[in-house]
Amino acid sequence: MKHILDKLFQPRSIALVGASDREHTVGYALMRNLIKPNYQGVIYPVNVKHKTIAGRTAYKRVDIIPGEVDLAIIATPAITVPEVMEDCGKKGIEAVVIISAGFKEIGAEGKKLLQRIEQIRNRFGIRIIGPNCFGFINTNIGLNATFGTQDPLPGNIAFISQSGALGATILDWSEQQQFGFNHFVSVGSMIDIGFHDLIDYFGTRDNIRCILIYMETLENPKAFMSAARAYSRSKPIIVLKSGTSPEGASAALSHTGSLAGDDAVFDAAFARVGILRVETVAQLFYLAKALAMQPIPENNRLAVVTNAGGPAIMATDYLIRHGGHMAPLPKKIIGHLNEILPSSWSRKNPVDVLGDASALQYRQALEACLEQPQVDGVLAILCPQAITDALDVAKVVTELSAIHQKPLFASWMGLTDVKEAIQHLEAHQVPNYAFPEDAVDVFLRMAEYARHIRLLYETPPDVPADFTPQRKTVKNILNQAFAEGRTSLTETEAKLLLSAYDIPSEPGMLIHSEEELHIALEEVPRPWALKIASPDILHKTEANGVRLNINTKKAALHQYHDLLESIQKKRPDARIEGVRIESMVIKRYELLIGGKKDKLFGPVIVFGAGGIAVEIFRDAHIALPPLNMALAQNLIEQTRIYQMLKGYRNQPPADLEALKFLLCRFAYLLMDFPQIQQIDLNPLAIDETGQAVLDARVILEPNAPVAPPYQHLVITPYPVHLTKKITVKDLKVTLRPIRPEDEPLERELFEYLSRETIYFRFFGFMGQVSHEQLSRFTHIDYDREMAIVAEIKVKGRSQLIGVVRLVGDPWGIQAEYAIVVADPWQGRGLGSVLTDYIIEYALNKGYQRIFCYILKRNEGMIHILEKRGFIFTSQDQDTFYAVIKLNQHPSA
Numbered sequence: 094m095k096h097i098l099d100k101l102f103q104p105r106s107i108a109l110v111g112a113s114d115r116e117h118t119v120g121y122a123l124m125r126n127l128i129k130p131n132y133q134g135v136i137y138p139v140n141v142k143h144k145t146i147a148g149r150t151a152y153k154r155v156d157i158i159p160g161e162v163d164l165a166i167i168a169t170p171a172i173t174v175p176e177v178m179e180d181c182g183k184k185g186i187e188a189v190v191i192i193s194a195g196f197k198e199i200g201a202e203g204k205k206l207l208q209r210i211e212q213i214r215n216r217f218g219i220r221i222i223g224p225n226c227f228g229f230i231n232t233n234i235g236l237n238a239t240f241g242t243q244d245p246l247p248g249n250i251a252f253i254s255q256s257g258a259l260g261a262t263i264l265d266w267s268e269q270q271q272f273g274f275n276h277f278v279s280v281g282s283m284i285d286i287g288f289h290d291l292i293d294y295f296g297t298r299d300n301i302r303c304i305l306i307y308m309e310t311l312e313n314p315k316a317f318m319s320a321a322r323a324y325s326r327s328k329p330i331i332v333l334k335s336g337t338s339p340e341g342a343s344a345a346l347s348h349t350g351s352l353a354g355d356d357a358v359f360d361a362a363f364a365r366v367g368i369l370r371v372e373t374v375a376q377l378f379y380l381a382k383a384l385a386m387q388p389i390p391e392n393n394r395l396a397v398v399t400n401a402g403g404p405a406i407m408a409t410d411y412l413i414r415h416g417g418h419m420a421p422l423p424k425k426i427i428g429h430l431n432e433i434l435p436s437s438w439s440r441k442n443p444v445d446v447l448g449d450a451s452a453l454q455y456r457q458a459l460e461a462c463l464e465q466p467q468v469d470g471v472l473a474i475l476c477p478q479a480i481t482d483a484l485d486v487a488k489v490v491t492e493l494s495a496i497h498q499k500p501l502f503a504s505w506m507g508l509t510d511v512k513e514a515i516q517h518l519e520a521h522q523v524p525n526y527a528f529p530e531d532a533v534d535v536f537l538r539m540a541e542y543a544r545h546i547r548l549l550y551e552t553p554p555d556v557p558a559d560f561t562p563q564r565k566t567v568k569n570i571l572n573q574a575f576a577e578g579r580t581s582l583t584e585t586e587a588k589l590l591l592s593a594y595d596i597p598s599e600p601g602m603l604i605h606s607e608e609e610l611h612i613a614l615e616e617v618p619r620p621w622a623l624k625i626a627s628p629d630i631l632h633k634t635e636a637n638g639v640r641l642n643i644n645t646k647k648a649a650l651h652q653y654h655d656l657l658e659s660i661q662k663k664r665p666d667a668r669i670e671g672v673r674i675e676s677m678v679i680k681r682y683e684l685l686i687g688g689k690k691d692k693l694f695g696p697v698i699v700f701g702a703g704g705i706a707v708e709i710f711r712d713a714h715i716a717l718p719p720l721n722m723a724l725a726q727n728l729i730e731q732t733r734i735y736q737m738l739k740g741y742r743n744q745p746p747a748d749l750e751a752l753k754f755l756l757c758r759f760a761y762l763l764m765d766f767p768q769i770q771q772i773d774l775n776p777l778a779i780d781e782t783g784q785a786v787l788d789a790r791v792i793l794e795p796n797a798p799v800a801p802p803y804q805h806l807v808i809t810p811y812p813v814h815l816t817k818k819i820t821v822k823d824l825k826v827t828l829r830p831i832r833p834e835d836e837p838l839e840r841e842l843f844e845y846l847s848r849e850t851i852y853f854r855f856f857g858f859m860g861q862v863s864h865e866q867l868s869r870f871t872h873i874d875y876d877r878e879m880a881i882v883a884e885i886k887v888k889g890r891s892q893l894i895g896v897v898r899l900v901g902d903p904w905g906i907q908a909e910y911a912i913v914v915a916d917p918w919q920g921r922g923l924g925s926v927l928t929d930y931i932i933e934y935a936l937n938k939g940y941q942r943i944f945c946y947i948l949k950r951n952e953g954m955i956h957i958l959e960k961r962g963f964i965f966t967s968q969d970q971d972t973f974y975a976v977i978k979l980n981q982h983p984s985a
Contacts, residue, residue: 096294096297097220097904098188098220098286098290098294100163100164100187100188100220101164101187101188101190101220101222101286102229102231102276102294103231103233103234104134104163104164104188104236105134105135105161105163106134106135106136106137106160106161106162106163106164107127107134107135107136107137107162107163107164107165107166107238108137108138108139108152108155108158108162108164108165108166108186109123109124109127109136109137109138109139109165109166109168110139110155110165110166110167110168110169110177111123111139111140111167111168111169111192111193112124112138112139112140112146112147112151112168113140113146114143114146114147119168119192119240120140120168122239122240122241122242123166123168123192123228123238123239123240124136124138124146124147125147126237126238126239126240126241126244127166127236127237127238128147128149129235129237129244130235131234131235131236131244132234132235132236132237133234133235134163134234134236135160136149137149137150137152137158137160137162138150138151138152139151139152139153139154139155139158140152140153141153141154154180155177155180155181155184155186156180156181156183156184158184161185162184162185162186163186163187163188164186164188164189164190164238165177165181165186165188165189165190166189166190166192166228166238167189167190167191167192167193168192168193168240169193170193170195171193171194171195171196171199171203171206171224172195172206174191174193174206174210174224175206175209175210175213178210178213178214178219179213181217181219182213182216182217182219186219187218187219187220188219188220188221189219189220189221189222189223190221190222190223190226190228190229190238191210191221191222191223191224191225191226191281192223192224192225192226192227192228192240193223193224193225194224194225195225196224196225196282197225197282207224207282207284210224210284211284211285214284214285219285220285220286221284221285221286222278222279222280222281222285222286223280223281223282223284224281224282224284225257225281225282226257226279226280226281226282227239227240227241227254227257227258227260227261227279227281228240228241228257228279229276229277229278229279230244230245230264230274230276230277230278231275231276232244232245232246232247232248232273232274232275232276233247233275233276233300239261239277239279241261241264241265242261242265243261243264243265243268245264245267245268245273245274245277246267246268246271246272246273246274247273247274247275248272248273248274248275248385249273249275249300249301249302249303249385250272250273250274250275250301250302250303250304250305250381250385251274251275251276251277251278251291251295251298251301251303251304251305252274252276252277252278252304252305252306252307253278253280253288253291253304253305253306253307254277254278254279254280254306254307255279255280255281255283255307255308255309255310256279256307256309257279257281259307259374260277260279260307263374263378264277267378270378271516271519272378272381272382275295275298275300275301276295276301278291283312287312287313287316287317288306288308288311288313288317288320289313289316289317289319289320289321289903290320290903291304292304292317292320292321292323292324292330293320293323293324293903295324295328296320296323296324296327296328301328302328302329302384302385303328303329303330303331303381303384303385304324304328304329304330304331305331305333305377305378305381306330306331306332306333307332307333307335307374307377308332308333308334308335309334309335309336310336311693314362314693314694314807315806315807315876318362318365318366318807318808319874319876319877320903321363321366321367321368322365322366322367322549322874323874323877323903325366325367325368325546325549326367326546326549326550329369329384329389329542330367330368330369331368331369331370331371331377331380331381331384332363332368332369332370332371333370333371333372333373333374333376333377334356334359334363334370355691355693357715358691358693358694358697358715360715361697361714361715361716361717362694362717362807364545365549365716365717365808366549367542367545367546367549368545369538369541369542369545371538375531376534376535376538379524379526379531379534379535380535380538380539382519382524382535383500383502383524383535383536383539384539386519386522386523386524387494387500387501387502387522387523387524387539388498388499388500389500389539389542389543390469390470390499390500390536390539390540390543391469391543392469392540392543392544393416393417393418393469393536393537393540393541394417394418394419394420394421394467394468394469394470395412395417395418395419395420395468395469395470395471395472395533395536396419396420396422396442396443396444396462396465396468396470396471396472397409397419397442397443397444397471397472397474397529398443398444398446398455398458398459398462398471398472398473398474399443399444399445399446399473399474399475399476400445400446400447400448400450400455400474400475400476400478400481401445401448401474401476401506402439402443402445404474404476404504404506404529405443405445405474405529406443407529407530408443408472408474408504408529408530408532408533409443411529411530411533411534412533412536412537415533415534415537416537417533417536417537417540419442419443420442420462420465420467420468420469421442421467422441422442422444422461422462422465423465423467426461426462426465427440427441429461430444430457430458430461433454433457433458434446434447434450434454434457434458435447435449442462444458444461444462446458448476448478448480448481449478449480449481450481451481452481452482452485452486452488452489455473455475455486455489455490456489456493459471459473459489459490459493459501460493463493463497463499463501468499469499469500469540470499470500470501470502470536470539470540471499471500471501471502472502472503472504472529472532472533472536473486473490473501473502473503473504474503474504474506474529475487475503475504475505475506475511475514476506476507477506477507477510477511483505483510483511483513483514484513484514484517486514487503487505487514487515487517487518487523488517490503490518490523491517491518491521491522491523494521494522494523495521495522500536500539501523502523502524502525502526502532502535502536503515503518503523503524503525503526503532504525504526504527504528504529504531504532505518505525506527506528506529548723548724548727549872550865550868550869550872551723551868552723552833552834552836552837552864552867552868552871553721553722553723553724553833553834554722554723554834555722555834556721556722556754556757557750557751557754560594560595560758562593562594562595562758562761562762562765563593563594564593564765566589566590566593567590567593567594567762567765567766568766570582570586570589570590571766571768571793573586574586574793575768575793575795579628579793580770580792580793580794580795581628581631581790581791581792581793582790582791582793583626583628583670584624584626584673584788584789584790585603585626585673586791587772587789587790587791588600588786588789590762590789590791591762591774591786591789594758594759594761594762595758596755596758596759596762596774596786597783597784597785597786598785598786598787598789599675599676599678599785599786599787600675601617601622601673601674601675601676602616602617602673602674602675603626603670603671603672603673604671604672604673604674605671605672607650607653610649610650610653610672610674611646613674614646614649614674617674617675617676618676619643619644619676619677620642620643620644620676620677621643621644621649621674621675621676621677622639622640622641622642622643622674622675622676622677622787623639623640623643623649623652623653623656623672623673623674624638624639624640624672624673624675624788625638625639625656625657625660625669625672625673626669626670626671626672626673627660627664627667627668627669627670628668628670629664629666629667629668630660630664630667631790631792633788634705636660636663636664636667637659637660637663638656638659638660640652640655640656641677642677643677649674653672656672657669657672675787678778678785678787679778680778680779680780680782680783680784680785681744681747681779681780682734682737682738682747682778682779682780683702683703683704683775683776683777683778683779684700684701684702684703684734684752684775684776684777684778684779685699685700685701685702685703685704685707685713685773685774685775685776685777686698686699686700686703686755686756686759686774686775686777687699687700687771687772687773687774687775688759688762688763688769688771688772689770689771689772690767690769690770690771690794690797690805694717694807695717695767695805695806695807696717696718696763696764696767696769696805696806697715697716697717697718698715698716698717698718698720698728698756698759698760698763699713699714699715700713700714700716700728700729700732700756701713701714701732701734702732702733702734703775703776703777704775704776707775712732712733712734713732714728714731714732716728717807717808718760718761718763718764718806718808718810719757719760719761719764719806719808719810719811720756720757720760721757721833721834722753722754722757723833725752725753725754725756725757726749726753728756729749729752729753729756738752738779745780745781746781747779747780747781747784748779748780748781748782748783748784751783751784752779752784755777755784759774764803764806764810765802766799767794767797767798767799767805768793768794768795768797768799769791769792769793769794770792770793770794770797771791771792772789772790772791772792773788773789773790773791774786774788774789775788775789776788809874809875809876810875811830811832811875812830812875812879813829813830815828815829815830815879815881815934816828816829816830817829819926821921821922821923821926822921822922824885824918824921825885825886826883826884826885826894826923826926827883827884827885828881828882828883828884828926828927828930829881829882829884830875830879830880830881830882831870831871831873831880831881831882831896832871833868833871833872834871835871835882835893836864836867836868836870836871838882838884838891838892838893839867839870839871839893839896840862840867841892841893842892842893842894842896842915843859843862845894845915845916845917846913846915846916847916850913850914850915850916850919852948853913853948853950853951853954854911854912854913856946856948856972870896877900877901877903878898878899878900878901879898879899879931879934879938880896880897880898880899881896881897881898881927881930881931881934882895882896883895883896883914883918883923883926883927893915894914894915894917894918894923895912895913895914895915895918895923895924895927896912896913896927897910897911897912897927897928897930897931898910898911898912898931899931899934899935899940899943901938901940905938905939905940906940906941906942907940907941907942907943907944908935908938908940908942908943908944909943909944909945910928910931910943910944910945911945912924912927912928912931912954914927919953924953924954924957925957925960928957928958928961929961931943932961932977932979935979936979940979941978941979941980942976942977942978942979943963943976943977943979944974944975944976944977945958945963945974945975945976946968946972946973946974946975947972947973947975948971948972948973949967949970949971949972949973950971955973958975958977961977962977963975963976963977964976964977
């Protein structure tokens with residue numbers, strides 16, 4: 094099937110509106126690039142004043158061009174663009190690139206022009222790149238549709254840039270670096286086609302190995318996250334994000350707000366979907382070069398082979414300082430190298446083969462490292478020496494790179510003496526870096542990408558227990574606060590809110606007088622803590638509003654009056670609701686768990702070391718909901734305090750299972766109530782005996798949209814509403830969406846599939862099913878894909894007996910259907926039930942059609958699909974293509 098953007102990027106004919114013969118104009122530069130001989134398509138210049146442009150017939154309007162036009166490029170003043178767009182629509186042109194500027198950037202008049210363009214786009218179904226863009230290049234067909242001066246070398250990288258000027262500069266730089274591109278796209282203002290559309294397009298191209306993005310702003314984070322997650326596993330996506338600012342953090346109302354700045358949230362979002370983030374243009378292309386040439390390392394253990402000690406030491410320092418590890422070399426390998434290297438070699442990693450090393454000695458040292466399972470990648474460093482032939486060693490490196498499945502990097506230092514060797518390295522797919530630290534940085538980022546992908550598809554353990562949140566209780570608490578005109582909860586309300594999600598806290602009592610204090614002292618176990626209760630004092634410690642470790646009634650009475658007097662002096666304007674008295678909770682560690690509503694990505698979760706010095710130590714990391722136990726574990730592990738929590742110097746570990754489950758429940762609280770703008774649980778006291786929230790503050794957003802559910806999230810949570818129970822021929826079955834936790838059950842399902850059933854489902858036989866295959870089945874993006882499992886209980890344990898799957902295209906137009914029912918449960922009508930359920934889902938999702946490929950021998954499935962209105966077309970002697978148009982379905 095042709096892609097929806099093929100007419101844009103692979104046009105057979107192009108109309109250039111604003112084409113010109115006047116030098117030093119955009120129309121002139123575009124025309125000269127389009128008519129270069131490498132592009133074989135037809136070019137139609139459009140100009141209202143001239144009859145010919147560049148020796149070709151020019152037309153006054155697009156809609157009078159006699160031939161078919163796939164793509165229009167508009168380079169005329171902004172005020173003329175709506176009229177040109179109207180002509181494009183009448184002509185039936187489906188793709189337009191608007192080079193013209195003068196829209197959003199000029200204020201109200203420009204915005205009106207944009208609105209007219211968008212109305213025309215919607216009326217005719219035109220896809221648009223721009224406006225205010227540099228154009229695009231497709232080196233596969235020799236098409237340069239920019240007004241730049243460079244034709245980049247062909248390659249296997251797609252580059253998407255939000256800055257046309259930066260893109261043009263990089264294209265110029267890349268030629269000098271012998272760095273090629275498959276596609277380059279300047280996206281401009283992105284009134285239509287955005288990052289997510291281009292990721293979806295380039296993600297399906299077999300000749301593109303990775304995707305680079307220069308990003309300034311992000312308009313549609315949910316679509317971007319969904320597209321990135323869909324393809325980051327098979328095609329690394331590298332983003333250089335600029336334009337983040339610290340202003341958001343400076344205006345924060347909570348500890349969480351100050352820790353979760355805009356930039357940190359982007360980091361968390363990118364990591365969640367497997368995106369690699371870089372900070373500089375150089376890093377962007379150094380990394381892209383390696384990804385285009387070398388395999389991904391398993392981990393971050395590096396071996397270095399060098400003929401000079403100094404550069405190797407610098408490489409080692411950089412590696413260790415940034416979290417990598419020098420790969421250990423076993424004694425057997427050290428002994429082997431002792432036999433072939435000079436007696437004064439380093440006898441450890443880095444392997445210093447000394448300044449007079451031959452190409453053979455380099456080969457033996459490199460081979461020894463590459464063959465070790467504890468080595469994830471190798472860096473070869475060469476400093477020019479009179480005795481060592483740089484080109485011969487380069488040839489050794491490229492030969493070894495071709496036969497080993499580990500990344501091999503080169504740092505041939507210098508310019509003149511190593512020029513030919515560097516050209517050989519990169520011509521044979523070994524990236525060379527002028528300085529070894531750059532090579533190490535690339536290795537570490539590649540290892541980080543591998544870690545992110547592993548985490549993305551790790552099989553999470555089941556949660557320790559089910560829990561049913563009391564959403565109505567929370568709703569009533571929030572409504573009461575809004576009714577009273579408040580944008581924050583009292584501590585009492587905050588702890589009731591936490592209790593509704595099974596988050597333990599120290600309840601205590603709210604007192605208003607000496608008499609109530611005396612009563613509370615009898616009911617609340619000592620030692621005691623006293624805390625001021627005021628809607629105007631969010632940070633009690635800063636206001637001197639906390640008294641701790643009170644052991645006697647006399648001391649409690651004194652501290653009670655001292656607390657009130659101190660607050661009266663420090664905050665005479667504050668409304669005082671009373672004083673909270675609680676039992677002191679003495680536990681070994683204090684943590685922070687917080688939530689913040691980011692303006693782009695919605696709710697985010699902050700976890701780290703807590704207490705009064707949160708902002709000083711800044712030991713916190715961020716995650717996006719929803720969480721499962723594996724993602725919660727990863728969030729905890731990223732903090733420095735994790736080293737303490739897991740047990741340190743004979744101290745028992747904290748109850749990490751309970752902590753992970755608490756984070757999962759906290760994530761649901763943020764997901765369920767978009768009215769929560771910021772929330773701090775600080776401190777959460779924890780040790781091996783349990784955990785309890787000692788203080789909580791909640792900031793509310795009064796006018797937050799609350800329906801439909803979960804629309805404020807950029808990652809769609811588990812769709813529990815699709816769960817239903819049925820009975821099929823006396824068999825009780827639960828139909829529900831698949832979960833990542835189902836991987837063991839999915840593996841077991843394959844044990845009940847006969848060879849014929851597997852052949853019918855996968856069009857071939859399968860051996861042992863791998864974790865990677867199972868993770869693709871169970872880790873799905875519920876925005877793009879749905880898999881409904883049929884689950885039964887056998888002696889109290891769950892078992893899957895069937896799965897129906899629907900994989901949608903990125904535009905929500907059509908979806909591919911597949912189904913399998915385990916052999917012992919075939920013939921009960923389960924296939925029909927699952928098919929009807931997935932068709933119902935597709936109708937509700939808004940798909941226009943469902944299609945599938947089915948073997949002609951699979952008579953049972955053919956019967957099921959025929960009864961439901963599928964139309965069959967013979968693909969070949971063995972296969973049917975079957976499709977159903979849902980707008981013609983009886984349920985539509």
